[in-house]
Amino acid sequence: MPDEIFRSPKKHGRVMVMLSGRGSNFMAIHDAILDKRIDAEIALVVSNKAEAPGLAAARDRGLATMALSAKEIPDRSAYDRKIIAEAESRGIDLICLAGYMRVLTPEFCLAYQNRALNIHPALLPSFPGLHVQQKAIDWGVRYSGCTVHFVAADVDMGPIVLQAVVPVLQDDSEDSLAARILVEEHRIYPEAVRLFFEGRLEVRGRRVFII
Numbered sequence: 001m002p003d004e005i006f007r008s009p010k011k012h013g014r015v016m017v018m019l020s021g022r023g024s025n026f027m028a029i030h031d032a033i034l035d036k037r038i039d040a041e042i043a044l045v046v047s048n049k050a051e052a053p054g055l056a057a058a059r060d061r062g063l064a065t066m067a068l069s070a071k072e073i074p075d076r077s078a079y080d081r082k083i084i085a086e087a088e089s090r091g092i093d094l095i096c097l098a099g100y101m102r103v104l105t106p107e108f109c110l111a112y113q114n115r116a117l118n119i120h121p122a123l124l125p126s127f128p129g130l131h132v133q134q135k136a137i138d139w140g141v142r143y144s145g146c147t148v149h150f151v152a153a154d155v156d157m158g159p160i161v162l163q164a165v166v167p168v169l170q171d172d173s174e175d176s177l178a179a180r181i182l183v184e185e186h187r188i189y190p191e192a193v194r195l196f197f198e199g200r201l202e203v204r205g206r207r208v209f210i211i
C-alpha cells in the first residue's frame with residue numbers, strides 16, 4: 001500500500017514544547033511567535049527536569065509550564081500517556097522537542113505522528129544520538145549542521161523537514177562547533193514551525209515536500 005500523504009494544517013497553531021535543558025531553541029521559536037513570524041502560541045512547556053533553565057525561562061515569559069520527573073511516574077508508557085493526555089486536553093497541534101533528553105515511547109510517536117518535530121545538531125542520517133558535534137570532529141567530516149525532522153519511533157530518523165550546513169574547522173572543539181551549529185538551529189527550527197502552520201509541509205513516506 002502506498003504511504004498516506006500528510007499535509008500540515010494551515011491554522012493558528014497551539015504548540016507544546018518539551019525540553020530538558022537550557023531551552024535556547026524553545027526561546028528562538030517563542031521569539032519568532034512574538035515577532036509574528038509564526039501564527040501560533042505556545043500553550044505548554046513540559047520538562048522532565050524541574051530545574052531546567054528552559055522551564056524557568058518559560059515561566060519568566062508567562063507561559064504555562066509543567067515539570068514531570070521520571071521519579072513520579074517510573075513506568076515509561078504511563079509517563080508518556082500523562083503527557084499525551086495533557087497535550088490532548090490543551091488541543092495541541094504540534095509538539096516541538098527542543099533538547100528533550102528522554103526517548104519517547106512508540107505509542108507517543110504514533111499518537112503524534114506528523115505532529116511532532118525535533119531538532120538535532122548534525123546532518124542526519126549521519127551522527128544520530130548524543131555528543132554528535134564531537135563525533136563529527138572525530139570523523140573528520142568537513143561539514144556538519146543541524147536537522148529539523150518529524151519524530152518517529154526510530155530515534156533521530158523521522159522524515160527530514162529542513163537542514164542547514166556549517167563548516168567543521170580544523171581547530172574546532174566540541175563547544176566551538178556546537179556554537180556554530182546552534183546559530184543555524186535557531187534559524188531553521190522556527191522556520192520549520194512556520195512552514196508547518198502555513199500548511200506547507202507535505203509528508204510522503206519518508207520525504208517532506210515544501211509546498
Ligand code: GRF
Pocket residue numbers: 019021022023024025026054098099100119120121146182185
Ligand atoms: C540542541 O543542540 C539541539 O539540537 C539538541 O539539544 C540541544 C538543545 O539546546 N537536540 P537548547 O536547550 O535548545 O539550548
